[in-house]
Amino acid sequence: MSEQIQTRRRKLPVGAKLLFASGALQEAAVTAGGIVTIIFYNQVLGVSPALAGTAFLIASIVDAISDPLIGSISDRFRSAWGRRLPFMFASALPIAVSFYFLYQPVEGLSETGYFIWLVTFLILLRLSQTFYLIPHDALGAELTDDYEERSLIFGYNSVAVSLLSILTASVVSLVILPTTPGVDHGFLNEAGYFVLAATGSITIFFSVMLCSLGMIHQLPYLHDQHYQLDLNKVLSFRAYLVQFVALFRNISYLATCISLLILYVGLGIIAVVATYAYIYVYELSAEAITWASIAKTPGVFIALPLLVFLSKRMEKKSIIIISTVIMSLMIALPHNLRLLDLFPANDSTFILVGLFVPLFLGYMLFPVSAIVLDSQLADIADQHELNTGYRSEGIIFSARSFGIKSTTGIGGFIAGFGLEHIGFPENAEVGALMQETITGLLVLNGPVYMCIYLIAAGCMAFYQLDRNSHNQLLRELESRRGDREEIYASPGQRDSWVDRWNPFKKGS
Numbered sequence: 001m002s003e004q005i006q007t008r009r010r011k012l013p014v015g016a017k018l019l020f021a022s023g024a025l026q027e028a029a030v031t032a033g034g035i036v037t038i039i040f041y042n043q044v045l046g047v048s049p050a051l052a053g054t055a056f057l058i059a060s061i062v063d064a065i066s067d068p069l070i071g072s073i074s075d076r077f078r079s080a081w082g083r084r085l086p087f088m089f090a091s092a093l094p095i096a097v098s099f100y101f102l103y104q105p106v107e108g109l110s111e112t113g114y115f116i117w118l119v120t121f122l123i124l125l126r127l128s129q130t131f132y133l134i135p136h137d138a139l140g141a142e143l144t145d146d147y148e149e150r151s152l153i154f155g156y157n158s159v160a161v162s163l164l165s166i167l168t169a170s171v172v173s174l175v176i177l178p179t180t181p182g183v184d185h186g187f188l189n190e191a192g193y194f195v196l197a198a199t200g201s202i203t204i205f206f207s208v209m210l211c212s213l214g215m216i217h218q219l220p221y222l223h224d225q226h227y228q229l230d231l232n233k234v235l236s237f238r239a240y241l242v243q244f245v246a247l248f249r250n251i252s253y254l255a256t257c258i259s260l261l262i263l264y265v266g267l268g269i270i271a272v273v274a275t276y277a278y279i280y281v282y283e284l285s286a287e288a289i290t291w292a293s294i295a296k297t298p299g300v301f302i303a304l305p306l307l308v309f310l311s312k313r314m315e316k317k318s319i320i321i322i323s324t325v326i327m328s329l330m331i332a333l334p335h336n337l338r339l340l341d342l343f344p345a346n347d348s349t350f351i352l353v354g355l356f357v358p359l360f361l362g363y364m365l366f367p368v369s370a371i372v373l374d375s376q377l378a379d380i381a382d383q384h385e386l387n388t389g390y391r392s393e394g395i396i397f398s399a400r401s402f403g404i405k406s407t408t409g410i411g412g413f414i415a416g417f418g419l420e421h422i423g424f425p426e427n428a429e430v431g432a433l434m435q436e437t438i439t440g441l442l443v444l445n446g447p448v449y450m451c452i453y454l455i456a457a458g459c460m461a462f463y464q465l466d467r468n469s470h471n472q473l474l475r476e477l478e479s480r481r482g483d484r485e486e487i488y489a490s491p492g493q494r495d496s497w498v499d500r501w502n503p504f505k506k507g508s
Contacts, residue, residue, distance in 0.1 A: 010221070011149050019214030020143070020153060021160035023088075023136055025207035026095065028164035029200045030129065032172050033103065036187050036196075038272050038412060040103065042419075042426070044190050045114045049424060053416020055115060059122040060402075060409030066127055067402045068244070071134045071394030082219050083394075084135035084142075085212055092208035094128035096201040103197035126409070132208055133401040138393035139215060141378040142222045145474060151311065154374035155304045162367045163300040166293040168203075172196065173290045185279055185430065186286030246388050247395065253384075255462040256376045257399040259320065261410075262456035263369065264403040266449055268411015270331065273418060273444040277335065281438050282355065283346050283430055295356040296363040303367035316372045316379075317463040323365035324460070328453030330362030335446030339439070376463065379470050386473045386480075418444045 041047040041055075070087070077083045102121040105114060140153050176195045177186040186192065247253050278284045278292070310319050334355050337343040344350045381393045422440025425433075 010144050011146065012143060012153060016143075016214075016218065017153055017156040019211060020136075020140060021157040021211075022214060023132065023207055023211030024157055024160035025164050025168075026129075026132065026204045026211075027161050028168045029203045029207070030095075030099065030125070031161075031165045032168035033099065033196060033200055034268075034412075035169060035172065035271055035275055036177065037102070038416060038419075039187050039275065040193060041114060041118055043188055043428065044193075045105070045109075046426060047111055047114050047118065048426070049416040049419035051111070051115050051416075052118065053413040053420070055118040055122055056409045056412035056416065058119050059126050060413065062123050063126055063130070063402050063409060067130050067134060067398040068395050070130050071138065071396070071398035071401075072392075073394070074135045074138060075390075075392050075394040081216070082139075082222055084139040084222075085215060085219070087131045087135040088139075088208065088212040088215075091128050091131035092205050092212070095125065095132065095208065096205040098125035098128050099204055100197045100201040103193045103200070130398075130401055134394055134398050136211065137374070137377075137397035137401065139218070139222070140374070141381050141393040141397065142391075143218060144221075145382065145477075148311065150378045151307065151371060151375040152304070154378070155307055155371040158367050158371040158374065159300050159303050162296070162303070162370070166296050166300065169293045170290050173286045173293070177286060179286045187275070187279070244395070247384065247392070250380065250383065250387075251462055252376070252464045253380050253396070253399075255459055255464075256373060256380065257403075259324075259456045259460040259463075260373050260399060260403045262452060262459065263324065263373075265411045265414065266452040266456070268409070269415045269418070269452070270445065270449050272412060272415035273441060276419065276424070277441045277445050278355075280428060280430060280433050281338070281441050282351060288352065291352055291356050292359060295360040296366075298360060299364040299367055302364065303371065306364075307368050307371055310368065315466045316376055317460055317466070319372050320369055320376075320460045320463075321457045323369045324453050324457040327362040327365050327369070328450045328457075330358045332446045332450035333358040335442045336450070339442050339446060376465070379465050382470065382477060383465065383473055386477055415444070418448075 038049065038052050041052045042049050074083055074087055077086065079086050098121055102118075102125055105117045109117065140157065141150065143153055144150055173186065176199070177189055177192040179186040180189060274292070275289070278289050307319075314322075334343060337354075344354050348354075377396055377399065378393075381391065381396050384396065385391050418440075422437050422444070423434075424437055424440075
């Protein structure tokens with residue numbers, strides 16, 4: 001038993017953490033594409049912002065159903081390659097193909113035709129990503145039970161996502177969609193989207209395969225499957241619903257999910273409306289917009305040492321709350337100052353400094369928040385096992401997958417309707433917007449974004465787990481795991497758990 005406990009609390013070599021994080025290139029490529037998706041369909045193909053936003057909402061509704069379902073299936077899947085890896089391998093080609101066709105629609109379609117194309121390939125892309133993201137994150141939660149080591153595992157992944165997102169966004173601005181003669185802005189150059197589609201799809205396939213192959217050697221260290229539900233329970237609606245009831249009675253899980261979702265939705269809104277503001281309010285070129293990515297870079301490199309420093313002095317909940325508040329104030333600051341006529345004019349030599357120094361300060365903390373949220377979900381997986389007897393990382397981390405995709409999903413929907421509400425025109429010309437539209441863009445980037453993030457910080461105040469309570473529940477888990485095969489071999493034990501959490505059981 002002591003040897004098993006030592007294995008579960010193991011430290012991973014750096015190489016294993018890097019291989020786990022190598023799939024971040026897939027996320028980064030999709031994220032970089034997401035920066036220009038609405039601009040492409042709105043300003044290049046002529047789809048209204050509201051219609052484009054509706055496409056993202058439809059995709060998010062599909063995500064809300066598919067993410068936890070696939071998470072539940074992966075929790076109970078059995079194969080010689082474990083529960084997670086088969087899904088990861090299977091996702092590589094569909095993600096790549098869906099990404100390609102998202103940015104290479106058939107020519108000559110009507111607005112309705114382009115809308116249907118956008119909906120179709122958004123859904124296919126997001127569904128394909130689900131088969132990678134959820135099993136990947138769930139696998140990360142299984143690699144170790146150590147309270148701090150799992151933060152480092154997800155830290156490597158989060159840093160990789162952030163750094164590679166910055167790199168790919170810079171490549172999009174400087175290499176794929178640069179400003180060229182005869183085009184108002186590089187992002188409006190339709191020809192460049194073929195390069196985006198082709199290079200992105202190849203990059204995605206390589207990234208997913210590298211990560212999946214790199215995790216094969218971790219199979220002996222993952223949780224065994226003997227205590228999972230029988231295979232004929234995999235698609236049982238009753239068992240599926242029971243899992244949700246158990247989780248949604250957990251206040252820490254609710255606090256983490258809601259905070260995570262709000263943070264990523266806010267990130268999705270700002271990704272769209274900030275790009276519009278940079279182009280049409282501050283009149284920056286595609287090359288100048290690259291400074292937005294550069295400003296985010298230092299935070300990526302200091303994220304892990306800063307996390308180590310903070311985690312020795314604060315609980316995870318406090319880190320999230322403080323970093324979210326500071327980040328919201330800094331990122332919204334330039335736009336709030338512009339609303340108050342306290343910001344440099346567009347022809348000022350200080351325009352880039354005024355825009356991107358606050359962005360730099362805000363994004364010093366964002367990677368830390370992302371890491372801690374992942375670590376909190378892994379801790380909740382331990383708590384869920386203690387309460388129910390089952391490992392359900394797939395369902396638990398479906399919240400993260402849904403949150404990431406909500407960056408472009410719900411965030412894109414809100415941003416699209418926000419642009420429609422402020423009357424943003426089709427075929428807009430730089431320097432020719434009405435003042436009311438400019439003010440609307442600033443409000444979306446400033447006060448609206450700031451309020452969204454302050455709400456996320458408030459939700460995190462309800463999180464209950466801390467270092468001491470996690471160590472206590474881990475000791476209880478370790479005392480149970482030694483004879484779990486005997487416990488879960490009994491159908492009566494399994495049924496008693498389902499009945500205990502069944503909301504439809506008579507008298508419950």
